[in-house]
């Protein structure tokens with residue numbers, strides 16, 4: 001394995017002792033990490049952690065026995081589980097800084113949504129377009145975005161070139177977390193040794209170039225492109241940055257906050273290494289794009305929409321479940337997506353997914369799981385019950401629970417929504433989707 005790995009690194013040089021430490025750390029597992037919501041006090045974290053230096057909302061678990069995904073706090077949406085290396089790109093996009101007004105972000109290669117969910121927290125009154133061209137990867141992306149409780153996003157499923165032709169020149173930030181050879185995944189057994197082969201690296205670099213060529217045209221003049229990978233091959237990282245910098249209007253945007261992780265003379269490339277930073281490792285770069293042809297192809301957030309054909313009528317039941325009726329929505333077969341009124345005007349025309357309000361089984365409409373979790377926007381459930389820890393555990397395990405309400409009702413633990421029950425005669429029938437069920441430790 002060593003020879004191909006040395007070749008894979010390209011011009012990145014390392015002394016032999018360091019290379020030995022790198023290849024050993026590459027093949028080992030690193031502590032699990034969590035990324036907290038901006039509104040959570042780190043004092044309230046229920047298991048032992050240490051802060052991650054490059055991202056203020058990230059923590060590594062110090063007790064290997066703890067499974068963060070089996071805690072009530074995870075079910076309540078307090079944090080997301082994410083490798084510490086992934087948080088380098090989030091730092092480059094300033095996703096942990098206070099929400100910035102009207103920020104329009106495109107996550108160009110979004111599934112399964114680890115980074116999109118963090119970006120969503122940083123947009124304030126802005127909007128996130130999470131794009132994922134591979135259809136089969138949209139369901140996990142949609143599930144993770146719903147967990148944020150936000151309705152300020154849409155999912156598209158377009159090749160970047162087509163997306164550029166529809167929405168060129170409008171985004172403040174584009175994250176291109178491109179598909180790559182994935183060498184950082186070797187230690188988790190999620191990647192084969194082919195990840196270090198010349199063919200794989202060249203193939204990935206070429207595909208990423210095509211994606212990046214569109215990414216720069218999605219940005220408004222002065223917008224920021226964040227490129228990231230989870231691989232160490234220079235050809236997929238710094239070389240790509242140099243290629244971008246050779247284009248007119250693309251300049252490096254150095255990030256003071258990541259100065260300790262700077263990787264080379266491009267001045268805007270950063271790396272984490274498994275042997276130095278106790279994580280799987282990653283690459284991120286930040287570039288400013290002032291392209292001449294970056295002329296908005298679509299109006300910005302809040303602009304007046306063109307009159308569209310009348311949308312299909314909403315089922316009347318929505319009025320019983322929620323305290324407001326959505327004005328911006330789309331009935332897409334057996335599911336209804338609902339957006340805030342000031343969502344960008346192009347949303348309905350591009351959506352392959354969005355914040356779910358309801359779904360249909362047979363002829364019956366039911367409130368969507370994501371709508372129970374909503375923290376922002378108009379769509380708030382009319383009925384809710386607060387439960388104790390024992391009842392919350394039973395609910396998360398899929399059991400019915402006692403409930404004096406009648407009809408659809410959101411179950412909350414310490415004020416945070418867990419999901420729906422449909423209640424009658426003192427019992428709440430469990431409507432938690434299989435993906436959200438869990439055994440609490």
Ligand SMILES: C[S@@+](CC[C@H](N)C(=O)[O-])C[C@H]1O[C@@H](n2cnc3c(N)ncnc32)[C@H](O)[C@@H]1O
Pocket residue numbers: 086108109110111112113114115116132133134137159160177178179180211
């Ligand atoms: C590294 S993963 C993204 C991980 C994601 N950003 C996260 O943090 O959860 C790369 C994604 O790009 C998608 N992809 C594959 N080909 C693509 C293309 N031509 N354009 C855009 N995305 C593509 C893959 O399906 C995959 O979901």
